[in-house]
Amino acid sequence: MNCWKTVNFHKRYGIERLFFMSSLTMISCFLFLYVPITSYFAKNELSDDYFFLLLLSILIIYPLHKLLHLLPLISMQDKIKKHWEIVFNIFPVFHIQVKEPIGKGLFLLTLMTPFIIISGLLLCLCFQYTHYVHYCLILFAYHTGICFPDFLRMKNLWKTPKTCYVEENEDGFEILINNIH
Template sequence: MHCWKTINVKKQYGFDRLFLLSSLIVMIVFSFAYVLLGIFNDSAKSDEYFLLFVLSFLCVYPLHKFFHYLAIFGHTNKLKFIMYKQFGFLPIFSLRISEPIKKNRFVFVLMSPFLFINLSLLSAAILVPAFSHYFTILLAYHCGMCLIDLIYVKNLMKSPKTALIEETATGFEILIAPIS
């Protein structure tokens, strides 16, 4: 196996640009989702359960990481769990896969939180219109959080179908078998 390409989105884009793009996605998703949900159901909004909303907001990030973990559950012997602090106080959790895995599986691992959490939040916003503003905020926040995963998926889609993906300290390496 040899490395076809190395992808490091954080190095390629930089923290400031990623934060700006993520913030724009949050605002755009909230604006469109809130307006569209308001068109279909214009019932009165309730500010009840605000503390539950704040707790839910704080739980989105660990839930996002949990869905990554669930998607790779069969390979738990290949996982390394790392926690570090951003800005000196904000805990950041990282799951690292120590051995190469198939590209399709890796794409599923990256996409699973985006698909399952966002579908759940959209469903909840439709089913409980009085709290659709809460669910829409959570949806927008989670979409912004998924930006890095989506950028990685975009880059992986350009790689060969039979590629293996290995996660290293410098980013993701796309490995392919040498052509004989």
């Protein structure tokens, strides 16, 4: 296999820029969705009960997000490298890295799984618990911000060959193609 493209996330974006853009995505998502969704549920009065549960959910979403990345890779457990890192001296970051190349489709599925499952669940909860729609929107926006680096990875894979493979490394990933015809 030959390297078709190398994407170095640390060099291209940097941790500070990713954090800023994720935060901006989170705030924009909340501002964009709050007015239309709360006006849709205008007949219901919003409640601020269970604020502690909101804070607990904020703490739980990130580890749940990372665990859901592992879901499509469950059959490859022995080929996955996992480790923790502290960023900005306060944020624990859990890194998952597959030690061997995987297909583009599986890599994209791995990137999309947390967004689809958690966001779908939160949007369903908006309709189930209409008095807490603002809590669900806060969590949805927060999770969308967490997903921002995944969206960037998907964007970088958008125009790659369908049959390519993706190999992760410490700084990003390499897109590999098979030259055998």
